[in-house]
Amino acid sequence: MTNGGSSYSPRRDAAILIVDDAPANLSVLRKMMVEQGYQTFVATSGERAVQIARRVHPDLILLDVVMPGIDGLETCRQLKANPLTAGIPIIFMSAKNEAEDVVAGFDTGGVDYIGKPLRMAEVCARVRTQLQIRMNSETQQEQAERLRTIVNSMAEGLLIIEPDGRIQFTNPACDQYLGYAPNELASKTIFDLLNPLVAQEYLDYFGRYAANPETAHSHGTREVIIRHKFGTSVCMDLTLTPMFMRQPLFIGLLHDITHHKMSEDALQRAAMVDPLTKIANRRHFDGFLEKEWQRAMRSGSPLSLVVLDVDHFKLYNDSLGHAAGDVCLQQVAQAINAHALRATDLAARYGGEEFVLLFAETDADSALALAESIRCHVEALQLPHPRSITSPWITLSVGVATIYPHQMENTEALFVAADRAMYTAKESGRNQVQSSKSASPSTASEALKTAAL
Numbered sequence: 055m056t057n058g059g060s061s062y063s064p065r066r067d068a069a070i071l072i073v074d075d076a077p078a079n080l081s082v083l084r085k086m087m088v089e090q091g092y093q094t095f096v097a098t099s100g101e102r103a104v105q106i107a108r109r110v111h112p113d114l115i116l117l118d119v120v121m122p123g124i125d126g127l128e129t130c131r132q133l134k135a136n137p138l139t140a141g142i143p144i145i146f147m148s149a150k151n152e153a154e155d156v157v158a159g160f161d162t163g164g165v166d167y168i169g170k171p172l173r174m175a176e177v178c179a180r181v182r183t184q185l186q187i188r189m190n191s192e193t194q195q196e197q198a199e200r201l202r203t204i205v206n207s208m209a210e211g212l213l214i215i216e217p218d219g220r221i222q223f224t225n226p227a228c229d230q231y232l233g234y235a236p237n238e239l240a241s242k243t244i245f246d247l248l249n250p251l252v253a254q255e256y257l258d259y260f261g262r263y264a265a266n267p268e269t270a271h272s273h274g275t276r277e278v279i280i281r282h283k284f285g286t287s288v289c290m291d292l293t294l295t296p297m298f299m300r301q302p303l304f305i306g307l308l309h310d311i312t313h314h315k316m317s318e319d320a321l322q323r324a325a326m327v328d329p330l331t332k333i334a335n336r337r338h339f340d341g342f343l344e345k346e347w348q349r350a351m352r353s354g355s356p357l358s359l360v361v362l363d364v365d366h367f368k369l370y371n372d373s374l375g376h377a378a379g380d381v382c383l384q385q386v387a388q389a390i391n392a393h394a395l396r397a398t399d400l401a402a403r404y405g406g407e408e409f410v411l412l413f414a415e416t417d418a419d420s421a422l423a424l425a426e427s428i429r430c431h432v433e434a435l436q437l438p439h440p441r442s443i444t445s446p447w448i449t450l451s452v453g454v455a456t457i458y459p460h461q462m463e464n465t466e467a468l469f470v471a472a473d474r475a476m477y478t479a480k481e482s483g484r485n486q487v488q489s490s491k492s493a494s495p496s497t498a499s500e501a502l503k504t505a506a507l
Protein backbone atom coordinates (compact mmCIF):
# COMPACT_ATOMS: atom_id res chain seq x y z
CA MET A 55 0.00 0.00 0.00
CA THR A 56 1.28 3.44 -0.86
CA ASN A 57 0.75 6.67 1.01
CA GLY A 58 -1.87 7.77 -1.52
CA GLY A 59 0.24 10.41 -3.24
CA SER A 60 0.52 12.67 -0.22
CA SER A 61 3.57 14.91 -0.15
CA TYR A 62 4.28 13.60 3.34
CA SER A 63 6.81 10.81 3.55
CA PRO A 64 7.08 9.21 6.99
CA ARG A 65 10.10 9.91 9.11
CA ARG A 66 12.23 6.83 8.97
CA ASP A 67 12.04 6.41 12.69
CA ALA A 68 8.34 7.31 13.21
CA ALA A 69 7.20 4.78 15.81
CA ILE A 70 3.60 3.63 16.24
CA LEU A 71 2.29 1.85 19.28
CA ILE A 72 -0.70 -0.32 18.37
CA VAL A 73 -2.95 -1.36 21.25
CA ASP A 74 -5.69 -3.97 20.76
CA ASP A 75 -6.77 -6.96 22.83
CA ALA A 76 -7.56 -8.97 19.63
CA PRO A 77 -4.30 -10.49 18.32
CA ALA A 78 -5.77 -10.77 14.79
CA ASN A 79 -6.41 -6.99 14.66
CA LEU A 80 -2.96 -6.33 16.02
CA SER A 81 -1.22 -8.39 13.36
CA VAL A 82 -3.16 -6.82 10.45
CA LEU A 83 -2.50 -3.31 11.74
CA ARG A 84 1.12 -4.04 12.44
CA LYS A 85 1.67 -5.44 8.93
CA MET A 86 0.06 -2.35 7.44
CA MET A 87 2.13 0.08 9.50
CA VAL A 88 5.36 -1.76 8.70
CA GLU A 89 4.46 -1.53 5.01
CA GLN A 90 4.09 2.22 5.49
CA GLY A 91 7.65 2.37 6.77
CA TYR A 92 6.90 2.87 10.45
CA GLN A 93 8.57 1.21 13.36
CA THR A 94 5.89 -0.60 15.40
CA PHE A 95 5.26 -1.63 19.00
CA VAL A 96 2.25 -3.61 20.13
CA ALA A 97 0.33 -4.07 23.35
CA THR A 98 -2.71 -6.23 24.09
CA SER A 99 -3.86 -4.27 27.16
CA GLY A 100 -4.11 -0.72 28.41
CA GLU A 101 -1.75 -1.38 31.34
CA ARG A 102 0.92 -2.75 28.99
CA ALA A 103 0.40 0.15 26.57
CA VAL A 104 1.09 2.70 29.35
CA GLN A 105 4.33 0.87 30.28
CA ILE A 106 5.58 0.66 26.69
CA ALA A 107 4.65 4.27 25.93
CA ARG A 108 6.70 5.49 28.92
CA ARG A 109 9.67 3.50 27.73
CA VAL A 110 9.72 4.06 23.96
CA HIS A 111 7.92 7.42 23.54
CA PRO A 112 6.12 6.48 20.30
CA ASP A 113 5.19 9.20 17.84
CA LEU A 114 1.56 8.01 17.75
CA ILE A 115 -0.69 5.47 19.48
CA LEU A 116 -3.50 3.56 17.79
CA LEU A 117 -5.69 2.67 20.75
CA ASP A 118 -8.59 0.25 20.91
CA VAL A 119 -11.41 1.53 23.15
CA VAL A 120 -13.06 -1.65 24.34
CA MET A 121 -10.55 -3.84 26.16
CA PRO A 122 -10.59 -5.95 29.31
CA GLY A 123 -8.84 -4.35 32.30
CA ILE A 124 -8.45 -0.61 31.80
CA ASP A 125 -10.25 0.40 28.62
CA GLY A 126 -8.93 2.71 25.93
CA LEU A 127 -10.40 5.87 27.48
CA GLU A 128 -8.79 5.19 30.86
CA THR A 129 -5.52 4.27 29.16
CA CYS A 130 -5.66 7.59 27.37
CA ARG A 131 -6.33 9.44 30.65
CA GLN A 132 -3.30 7.81 32.27
CA LEU A 133 -1.08 8.66 29.30
CA LYS A 134 -2.27 12.29 29.31
CA ALA A 135 -1.68 12.55 33.07
CA ASN A 136 2.02 11.78 32.68
CA PRO A 137 4.16 14.61 31.27
CA LEU A 138 6.40 12.05 29.56
CA THR A 139 3.53 10.66 27.45
CA ALA A 140 1.02 13.55 27.49
CA GLY A 141 2.12 14.90 24.11
CA ILE A 142 1.77 11.63 22.15
CA PRO A 143 -1.19 11.83 19.72
CA ILE A 144 -3.72 9.06 20.30
CA ILE A 145 -6.12 7.76 17.64
CA PHE A 146 -8.99 5.71 19.04
CA MET A 147 -10.33 2.71 17.16
CA SER A 148 -13.69 1.29 18.14
CA ALA A 149 -16.88 -0.40 16.99
CA LYS A 150 -18.67 1.95 19.44
CA ASN A 151 -19.47 4.60 16.90
CA GLU A 152 -22.26 6.62 18.50
CA ALA A 153 -21.76 10.34 18.65
CA GLU A 154 -21.30 10.29 22.45
CA ASP A 155 -18.58 7.61 22.10
CA VAL A 156 -16.69 9.71 19.60
CA VAL A 157 -17.13 12.87 21.73
CA ALA A 158 -15.89 10.98 24.82
CA GLY A 159 -12.81 9.97 22.83
CA PHE A 160 -12.00 13.56 21.90
CA ASP A 161 -12.85 14.82 25.41
CA THR A 162 -10.38 12.38 26.92
CA GLY A 163 -7.62 13.80 24.75
CA GLY A 164 -7.71 11.73 21.56
CA VAL A 165 -6.83 13.48 18.30
CA ASP A 166 -8.99 11.21 16.11
CA TYR A 167 -11.56 8.43 16.28
CA ILE A 168 -11.80 5.65 13.67
CA GLY A 169 -14.82 3.36 13.49
CA LYS A 170 -14.48 -0.41 13.29
CA PRO A 171 -14.46 -2.43 11.12
CA LEU A 172 -11.32 -0.66 10.04
CA ARG A 173 -10.72 0.40 6.45
CA MET A 174 -7.00 0.14 6.23
CA ALA A 175 -6.49 2.91 3.66
CA GLU A 176 -8.39 5.26 5.97
CA VAL A 177 -6.30 4.21 8.99
CA CYS A 178 -3.12 4.89 7.01
CA ALA A 179 -4.38 8.31 5.86
CA ARG A 180 -5.36 9.32 9.40
CA VAL A 181 -2.06 8.12 10.87
CA ARG A 182 -0.18 10.02 8.19
CA THR A 183 -2.14 13.21 8.85
CA GLN A 184 -1.59 13.07 12.60
CA LEU A 185 2.13 12.44 12.18
CA GLN A 186 2.32 15.40 9.82
CA ILE A 187 0.50 17.63 12.31
CA ARG A 188 2.77 16.44 15.11
CA MET A 189 5.86 17.11 13.04
CA ASN A 190 4.65 20.60 12.10
CA SER A 191 3.84 21.45 15.67
CA GLU A 192 7.20 20.12 16.85
CA THR A 193 8.94 22.23 14.21
CA GLN A 194 6.98 25.27 15.33
CA GLN A 195 7.76 24.58 18.97
CA GLU A 196 11.43 24.15 18.18
CA GLN A 197 11.47 27.39 16.20
CA ALA A 198 9.64 29.24 18.97
CA GLU A 199 12.04 27.82 21.55
CA ARG A 200 15.03 28.82 19.45
CA LEU A 201 13.64 32.35 19.05
CA ARG A 202 12.86 32.59 22.76
CA THR A 203 16.43 31.62 23.62
CA ILE A 204 17.85 34.22 21.22
CA VAL A 205 15.54 36.99 22.45
CA ASN A 206 16.24 36.20 26.11
CA SER A 207 19.99 35.99 25.76
CA MET A 208 20.73 38.75 23.22
CA ALA A 209 22.71 41.78 24.40
CA GLU A 210 20.47 44.20 22.50
CA GLY A 211 17.28 45.37 24.14
CA LEU A 212 14.18 44.35 22.19
CA LEU A 213 10.73 45.93 22.40
CA ILE A 214 7.53 45.18 20.53
CA ILE A 215 5.44 48.33 20.20
CA GLU A 216 1.80 48.68 19.14
CA PRO A 217 0.70 51.43 16.72
CA ASP A 218 -0.70 53.54 19.60
CA GLY A 219 2.75 53.56 21.24
CA ARG A 220 1.92 50.93 23.86
CA ILE A 221 4.73 48.53 24.70
CA GLN A 222 3.62 44.94 24.23
CA PHE A 223 6.80 43.04 25.04
CA THR A 224 10.37 43.63 26.23
CA ASN A 225 13.25 41.19 26.52
CA PRO A 226 15.46 40.85 29.64
CA ALA A 227 18.25 43.02 28.15
CA CYS A 228 15.78 45.87 27.56
CA ASP A 229 14.40 45.59 31.13
CA GLN A 230 17.92 45.57 32.49
CA TYR A 231 19.10 48.57 30.45
CA LEU A 232 16.15 50.64 31.59
CA GLY A 233 15.95 49.41 35.20
CA TYR A 234 12.57 47.65 35.00
CA ALA A 235 11.42 44.30 36.41
CA PRO A 236 10.30 41.65 33.90
CA ASN A 237 6.93 42.57 32.29
CA GLU A 238 6.87 45.95 34.06
CA LEU A 239 7.34 47.88 30.83
CA ALA A 240 4.45 46.05 29.16
CA SER A 241 1.94 48.43 30.78
CA LYS A 242 3.79 51.55 29.60
CA THR A 243 4.05 53.57 26.39
CA ILE A 244 6.95 55.10 24.47
CA PHE A 245 6.05 58.43 26.11
CA ASP A 246 7.29 56.95 29.42
CA LEU A 247 10.69 56.36 27.82
CA LEU A 248 11.32 59.10 25.27
CA ASN A 249 11.28 62.86 25.08
CA PRO A 250 7.67 63.83 24.11
CA LEU A 251 8.74 65.31 20.76
CA VAL A 252 10.66 62.19 19.75
CA ALA A 253 7.86 59.90 20.99
CA GLN A 254 5.33 61.91 18.94
CA GLU A 255 7.54 61.59 15.86
CA TYR A 256 7.51 57.80 16.25
CA LEU A 257 3.76 57.83 16.83
CA ASP A 258 3.28 59.77 13.58
CA TYR A 259 5.40 57.18 11.77
CA PHE A 260 3.35 54.35 13.33
CA GLY A 261 0.17 56.10 12.20
CA ARG A 262 1.42 56.47 8.62
CA TYR A 263 2.45 52.79 8.53
CA ALA A 264 -0.80 51.52 10.07
CA ALA A 265 -2.78 53.48 7.44
CA ASN A 266 -0.68 52.18 4.58
CA PRO A 267 1.29 49.04 5.53
CA GLU A 268 2.45 48.16 2.01
CA THR A 269 4.42 51.39 1.68
CA ALA A 270 6.05 50.98 5.07
CA HIS A 271 9.78 50.98 5.38
CA SER A 272 12.11 50.58 8.29
CA HIS A 273 12.47 53.75 10.32
CA GLY A 274 16.19 53.05 10.45
CA THR A 275 18.52 53.65 13.36
CA ARG A 276 18.75 56.84 15.33
CA GLU A 277 20.37 57.95 18.52
CA VAL A 278 17.86 58.57 21.30
CA ILE A 279 17.99 59.51 24.95
CA ILE A 280 15.89 57.05 26.93
CA ARG A 281 14.62 57.71 30.44
CA HIS A 282 15.81 55.09 32.91
CA LYS A 283 13.26 54.02 35.54
CA PHE A 284 15.17 56.01 38.17
CA GLY A 285 15.12 59.22 36.15
CA THR A 286 18.62 59.17 34.68
CA SER A 287 19.18 59.25 30.92
CA VAL A 288 20.65 56.48 28.81
CA CYS A 289 22.02 57.16 25.36
CA MET A 290 21.03 54.42 22.91
CA ASP A 291 20.75 53.58 19.24
CA LEU A 292 17.13 52.66 18.43
CA THR A 293 16.39 50.67 15.26
CA LEU A 294 12.72 50.41 14.40
CA THR A 295 11.26 47.94 11.91
CA PRO A 296 7.58 47.42 11.06
CA MET A 297 6.07 43.95 11.16
CA PHE A 298 2.57 43.06 10.07
CA MET A 299 0.97 40.29 12.16
CA ARG A 300 -2.79 40.43 12.82
CA GLN A 301 -2.19 44.11 13.46
CA PRO A 302 0.77 46.30 12.55
CA LEU A 303 3.52 46.05 15.16
CA PHE A 304 6.96 47.60 15.48
CA ILE A 305 10.12 45.88 16.56
CA GLY A 306 12.51 48.20 18.39
CA LEU A 307 16.13 47.18 18.92
CA LEU A 308 18.09 49.10 21.55
CA HIS A 309 21.84 49.22 21.49
CA ASP A 310 23.53 50.85 24.48
CA ILE A 311 26.04 53.46 23.35
CA THR A 312 26.53 55.25 26.68
CA HIS A 313 30.18 54.20 27.00
CA HIS A 314 30.89 54.91 23.37
CA LYS A 315 29.16 58.28 23.82
CA MET A 316 31.12 59.06 26.97
CA SER A 317 34.45 58.46 25.28
CA GLU A 318 33.26 60.41 22.23
CA ASP A 319 32.30 63.32 24.50
CA ALA A 320 35.58 63.04 26.38
CA LEU A 321 37.50 63.12 23.09
CA GLN A 322 35.49 66.09 21.92
CA ARG A 323 36.13 67.90 25.19
CA ALA A 324 39.82 67.04 25.04
CA ALA A 325 40.02 68.47 21.53
CA MET A 326 38.77 71.80 22.90
CA VAL A 327 41.02 72.10 25.94
CA ASP A 328 44.64 73.20 26.25
CA PRO A 329 46.42 70.25 27.89
CA LEU A 330 48.78 72.36 30.04
CA THR A 331 46.41 74.93 31.50
CA LYS A 332 43.09 73.09 31.11
CA ILE A 333 41.36 76.18 29.77
CA ALA A 334 39.99 76.48 26.21
CA ASN A 335 42.49 76.08 23.40
CA ARG A 336 42.87 78.19 20.27
CA ARG A 337 40.66 75.96 18.14
CA HIS A 338 37.78 76.18 20.58
CA PHE A 339 38.25 79.92 20.92
CA ASP A 340 38.18 80.49 17.16
CA GLY A 341 34.91 78.55 16.84
CA PHE A 342 33.41 80.41 19.77
CA LEU A 343 34.48 83.79 18.37
CA GLU A 344 32.94 82.95 15.00
CA LYS A 345 29.60 82.10 16.61
CA GLU A 346 29.58 85.18 18.81
CA TRP A 347 30.55 87.28 15.80
CA GLN A 348 27.52 86.05 13.85
CA ARG A 349 25.28 86.62 16.86
CA ALA A 350 26.63 90.14 17.41
CA MET A 351 26.08 90.90 13.72
CA ARG A 352 22.39 89.96 14.09
CA SER A 353 21.85 91.72 17.41
CA GLY A 354 24.06 94.75 16.69
CA SER A 355 25.78 94.37 20.07
CA PRO A 356 29.48 95.06 20.67
CA LEU A 357 32.15 92.37 20.90
CA SER A 358 35.32 92.91 22.96
CA LEU A 359 38.56 90.99 22.63
CA VAL A 360 41.32 91.07 25.23
CA VAL A 361 44.82 89.81 24.35
CA LEU A 362 47.13 89.13 27.31
CA ASP A 363 50.86 88.36 27.13
CA VAL A 364 53.11 87.41 30.06
CA ASP A 365 55.95 89.89 30.42
CA HIS A 366 59.57 88.73 30.09
CA PHE A 367 58.56 85.12 30.14
CA LYS A 368 61.70 83.98 28.37
CA LEU A 369 63.70 85.39 31.25
CA TYR A 370 61.38 83.63 33.72
CA ASN A 371 62.05 80.28 32.02
CA ASP A 372 65.75 81.03 31.80
CA SER A 373 66.00 81.80 35.48
CA LEU A 374 63.60 79.29 37.06
CA GLY A 375 63.46 76.56 34.43
CA HIS A 376 60.86 75.42 31.94
CA ALA A 377 58.93 73.30 34.49
CA ALA A 378 58.46 76.33 36.76
CA GLY A 379 57.41 78.24 33.64
CA ASP A 380 54.69 75.65 33.03
CA VAL A 381 53.36 75.97 36.57
CA CYS A 382 53.40 79.76 36.23
CA LEU A 383 51.38 79.55 33.00
CA GLN A 384 48.84 77.32 34.77
CA GLN A 385 48.41 79.84 37.60
CA VAL A 386 48.10 82.78 35.20
CA ALA A 387 45.56 80.82 33.12
CA GLN A 388 43.40 80.09 36.15
CA ALA A 389 43.46 83.75 37.17
CA ILE A 390 42.44 84.85 33.66
CA ASN A 391 39.78 82.18 33.37
CA ALA A 392 38.20 83.33 36.63
CA HIS A 393 37.10 86.50 34.81
CA ALA A 394 35.14 84.70 32.10
CA LEU A 395 31.95 84.62 34.12
CA ARG A 396 29.09 84.77 31.63
CA ALA A 397 28.09 82.14 29.08
CA THR A 398 29.10 84.64 26.40
CA ASP A 399 32.66 85.04 27.80
CA LEU A 400 35.50 82.70 26.95
CA ALA A 401 39.13 82.65 28.06
CA ALA A 402 41.68 80.61 26.10
CA ARG A 403 45.38 79.96 25.81
CA TYR A 404 46.13 81.17 22.32
CA GLY A 405 49.73 79.95 22.15
CA GLY A 406 52.91 80.02 24.25
CA GLU A 407 52.49 82.63 26.95
CA GLU A 408 49.69 84.45 25.16
CA PHE A 409 46.07 84.34 26.33
CA VAL A 410 42.85 85.76 24.92
CA LEU A 411 39.46 86.55 26.38
CA LEU A 412 36.29 87.27 24.48
CA PHE A 413 33.58 89.33 26.08
CA ALA A 414 30.43 89.32 23.93
CA GLU A 415 27.77 92.02 24.41
CA THR A 416 30.43 94.13 26.14
CA ASP A 417 31.29 97.69 25.18
CA ALA A 418 34.77 99.24 25.16
CA ASP A 419 34.54 100.81 28.62
CA SER A 420 33.41 97.63 30.32
CA ALA A 421 36.05 95.58 28.47
CA LEU A 422 38.79 98.00 29.54
CA ALA A 423 37.66 97.75 33.16
CA LEU A 424 37.59 93.96 32.96
CA ALA A 425 41.05 93.83 31.38
CA GLU A 426 42.44 96.06 34.10
CA SER A 427 40.96 93.84 36.82
CA ILE A 428 42.62 90.80 35.24
CA ARG A 429 45.98 92.58 35.05
CA CYS A 430 45.64 93.51 38.74
CA HIS A 431 44.60 89.96 39.65
CA VAL A 432 47.72 88.43 38.09
CA GLU A 433 50.00 91.06 39.61
CA ALA A 434 48.39 90.40 43.01
CA LEU A 435 49.30 86.72 42.74
CA GLN A 436 52.87 87.91 43.40
CA LEU A 437 54.47 85.09 41.46
CA PRO A 438 58.16 85.96 41.90
CA HIS A 439 59.99 86.89 38.70
CA PRO A 440 63.63 87.34 39.75
CA ARG A 441 64.90 88.82 36.47
CA SER A 442 62.01 91.00 35.32
CA ILE A 443 62.97 94.60 34.86
CA THR A 444 59.31 95.58 35.06
CA SER A 445 58.29 94.18 38.45
CA PRO A 446 59.45 91.66 41.07
CA TRP A 447 56.32 89.67 40.15
CA ILE A 448 54.85 88.12 37.04
CA THR A 449 52.92 90.77 35.11
CA LEU A 450 50.82 91.00 31.96
CA SER A 451 50.69 93.36 29.01
CA VAL A 452 47.11 93.60 27.85
CA GLY A 453 45.48 94.91 24.66
CA VAL A 454 41.73 95.49 24.32
CA ALA A 455 39.65 96.03 21.19
CA THR A 456 35.92 96.45 20.80
CA ILE A 457 34.01 96.18 17.58
CA TYR A 458 30.40 96.28 16.38
CA PRO A 459 30.56 93.52 13.78
CA HIS A 460 28.98 94.13 10.38
CA GLN A 461 29.00 92.41 7.02
CA MET A 462 32.15 94.05 5.66
CA GLU A 463 34.43 92.92 8.48
CA ASN A 464 35.70 89.65 9.80
CA THR A 465 37.17 88.50 13.09
CA GLU A 466 40.64 89.30 11.79
CA ALA A 467 40.03 93.02 12.21
CA LEU A 468 39.24 92.54 15.89
CA PHE A 469 42.42 90.50 16.43
CA VAL A 470 44.64 92.96 14.65
CA ALA A 471 43.26 95.81 16.75
CA ALA A 472 43.65 93.94 20.08
CA ASP A 473 47.17 92.73 19.15
CA ARG A 474 48.26 96.23 18.23
CA ALA A 475 46.97 97.50 21.57
CA MET A 476 48.87 94.74 23.37
CA TYR A 477 52.12 95.67 21.57
CA THR A 478 51.52 99.27 22.52
CA ALA A 479 51.25 98.07 26.14
CA LYS A 480 54.61 96.26 25.75
CA GLU A 481 56.26 99.24 24.17
CA SER A 482 54.85 101.58 26.78
CA GLY A 483 56.54 99.71 29.65
CA ARG A 484 54.54 96.45 30.06
CA ASN A 485 52.28 95.58 33.05
CA GLN A 486 49.48 97.69 31.67
CA VAL A 487 46.29 97.68 29.63
CA GLN A 488 45.94 99.47 26.30
CA SER A 489 42.82 99.86 24.29
CA SER A 490 42.70 100.12 20.50
CA LYS A 491 40.47 103.16 21.02
CA SER A 492 42.94 104.97 23.28
CA ALA A 493 45.47 107.08 21.41
CA SER A 494 48.66 106.58 23.38
CA PRO A 495 47.92 106.41 27.09
CA SER A 496 50.95 104.96 28.77
CA THR A 497 49.26 103.42 31.77
CA ALA A 498 46.09 101.55 32.45
CA SER A 499 44.69 104.29 34.59
CA GLU A 500 45.26 106.74 31.78
CA ALA A 501 43.63 104.31 29.37
CA LEU A 502 40.67 104.00 31.67
CA LYS A 503 40.43 107.76 31.83
CA THR A 504 40.50 107.92 28.02
CA ALA A 505 37.86 105.27 27.72
CA ALA A 506 35.65 107.15 30.14
CA LEU A 507 35.81 110.36 28.07
Ligand SMILES: Nc1nc2c(ncn2[C@@H]2O[C@H](COP(=O)(O)OP(=O)(O)OP(=O)(O)O)[C@@H](O)[C@H]2O)c(=O)[nH]1
Binds near residue numbers: 364365380406407484
Ligand atom coordinates in the same frame (compact mmCIF):
# COMPACT_ATOMS: atom_id res chain seq x y z
N1 LIG B 1 57.53 77.04 30.31
C1 LIG B 1 56.94 77.29 29.16
N2 LIG B 1 57.39 78.28 28.38
C2 LIG B 1 56.79 78.57 27.24
C3 LIG B 1 55.68 77.82 26.82
N3 LIG B 1 55.25 78.33 25.63
C4 LIG B 1 56.10 79.35 25.32
N4 LIG B 1 57.03 79.50 26.28
C5 LIG B 1 58.12 80.43 26.34
O1 LIG B 1 57.67 81.75 26.46
C6 LIG B 1 58.70 82.59 26.01
C7 LIG B 1 58.17 83.76 25.26
O2 LIG B 1 59.20 84.60 25.02
P1 LIG B 1 59.10 85.89 24.10
O3 LIG B 1 58.05 85.71 23.06
O4 LIG B 1 60.50 86.19 23.65
O5 LIG B 1 58.62 87.02 25.03
P2 LIG B 1 58.92 87.39 26.52
O6 LIG B 1 60.17 86.77 27.00
O7 LIG B 1 57.70 87.01 27.31
O8 LIG B 1 59.04 88.92 26.47
P3 LIG B 1 57.92 89.98 26.22
O9 LIG B 1 56.72 89.29 25.66
O10 LIG B 1 58.52 90.95 25.25
O11 LIG B 1 57.65 90.56 27.53
C8 LIG B 1 59.66 81.76 25.17
O12 LIG B 1 60.89 81.58 25.84
C9 LIG B 1 58.96 80.40 25.09
O13 LIG B 1 59.85 79.31 25.12
C10 LIG B 1 55.23 76.76 27.64
O14 LIG B 1 54.30 76.06 27.36
N5 LIG B 1 55.89 76.55 28.81
